[in-house]
Every structure is written in C-alpha cells, then in structure tokens.
C-alpha cells in the first residue's frame with residue numbers, strides 16, 4: 687500500500703457519505719493517537735507482544751480500527767497501513783483483502799456492538815493485575831487516582847465457565863476470546879451491577895488472562911488501564927505491609943470513589959499529554975503519521 691493509504695481509503699470511502707473535512711481531520715487525529723496509544727501501553731508494561739487497543743471509527747461508528755497481526759506488537763505499530771478496519775457487526779474486515787488480524791478482535795467488536803457509548807477498548811495481560819484474580823482477592827481502589835474503579839471494584843469474567851456450553855468444534859481451552867459468542871459474554875460483563883440497562887463499567891477483569899477496559903475516548907481508556915495497574919501495585923504493597931491483616935487495608939468509600947471518578951475524568955488529559963511525550967522521545971517508538979499538538983485541555987475548576 688502507498689503512503690497513508692489506510693487513512694486515504696477510509697477518508698475517501700467516508701467522503702461518499704459526508705463531504706466534511708472536519709470529519710477527515712477527526713479521523714486522522716484519532717488514528718495518530720491510536721498509534722501513539724499503542725506505544726504508551728507498551729511503555730507502561732500493559733502490553734508486550736500481546737495485548738491490543740482499538741477505536742471506533744469516529745466517522746463511521748459501525749466500524750472499528752485496530753492494529754494488524756503484523757507488526758502487531760504494539761510497540762512496533764507506526765503507520766496507518768499497520769491498522770485494519772473491521773465491521774462492528776461481525777468483526778470481518780472492511781477490506782476483504784486485509785492482512786491477518788488478531789484472533790482476539792472479538793473482544794473489541796462485541797464491546798463496540800453492545801455499548802454504543804464506547805469509543806476505545808484496551809485488552810491487557812498486566813502482570814500486576816492477574817495475581818489478584820488467581821488469588822481470589824477483590825481489586826478495590828486504594829487511592830484517589832483509581833476512583834473510577836468504584837468502591838466495590840471491577841467484576842471478574844471467567845471464560846472457563848463457558849467451555850461446557852461450546853460446540854466441540856469451537857472448544858479451545860486457551861482462555862482467548864476468539865469468537866463472537868465469547869466476545870458477547872465478555873461484553874455483557876460490562877453492565878453495572880444491578881443496572882442492566884446502564885453502563886458500561888470501566889473495567890472487566892479476566893480470570894487467568896488479564897483485563898479489558900473501555901472509555902469514551904482513547905485518553906480515558908488509557909488512563910483507566912494505567913491507573914488500574916498502578917492501583918494493583920499499591921494494593922499489593924499494602925497487603926504486604928499488613929501481613930495477615932487483610933481487613934485493615936483502607937479502600938476508598940463509595941462516596942470517595944465517586945468524587946475521585948469525577949476528578950479523574952477532569953484531569954486525564956494532563957496525564958495523557960505527558961504519556962504522549964514520553965513515547966515521542968523514546969527511540970523504540972515511531973509514529974510516522976505525527977502526533978497531534980492541539981488536543982483539548984481539561985482540568986479542575988479553581989476553588990475560590
């Protein structure tokens with residue numbers, strides 16, 4: 687493919703629906719951010735050769751975009767042609783001749799299908815998070831930066847419970863979410879406890895596997911992934927200090943968690959600009975499409 691052909695193709699196809707230059711510009715910005723977000727997740731040890739991030743196409747919400755299997759490793763994604771566009775409806779590629787994709791793309795497709803407010807999905811095998819599921823210890827927020835987790839913390843999805851319901855041909859006990867059936871089950875796990883019509887929850891943990899988190903924007907989903915992991919690191923330290931006194935670990939109360947969640951959303955832009963710069967100056971990472979400079983700036987209201 688020629689230079690920037692993925693973007694050109696997407697833009698051209700979508701121009702037939704709308705002639706808006708601002709839509710083209712919005713798509714380009716999101717694709718540039720998607721490349722850098724791949725690097726940020728690697729820089730923060732949320733992904734290695736495995737794990738992935740996707741966005742909903744801001745111009746056509748029935749499509750989503752994610753890196754191809756090759757180069758695939760998030761640190762190595764560098765240009766628009768490293769990305770593939772899929773139909774949300776069934777995770778088939780929009781271009782029938784597209785390169786090979788991730789087998790776990792059903793995580794992304796089924797979450798985008800189930801939750802129209804979600805515009806970014808991240809799947810991670812974070813080594814700081816997995817031990818809590820394997821030890822059957824509930825993850826709850828221990829500091830203000832993780833208020834978005836809610837006082838009760840995220841729920842855990844256990845794919846092994848579905849294995850007995852699968853056809854023999856589909857059965858493959860490798861923990862991966864590589865079918866629409868498993869993806870739909872995971873996506874349904876994002877409903878908030880007791881609120882079937884609302885949601886989605888920010889995070890679902892995956893037993894013996896990792897976690898998936900979502901956001902209305904790349905910035906929000908990346909924030910949630912990084913601060914879920916930081917929270918787990920702090921929680922593990924707290925548990926270590928307490929010894930057997932597990933009951934003595936202090937978590938955010940429900941009211942505190944909600945207050946912190948609101949604060950988290952107002953300040954995530956500040957963290958994201960730092961993370962963008964960190965990967966921009968690191969020679970391992972290359973964003974051939976450029977890094978947007980005019981991202982919106984949020985922040986807390988000054989109290990007088």
Ligand SMILES: [Zn+2]
Nearest residue numbers: 790809895896
């Ligand atoms: Zn995985």
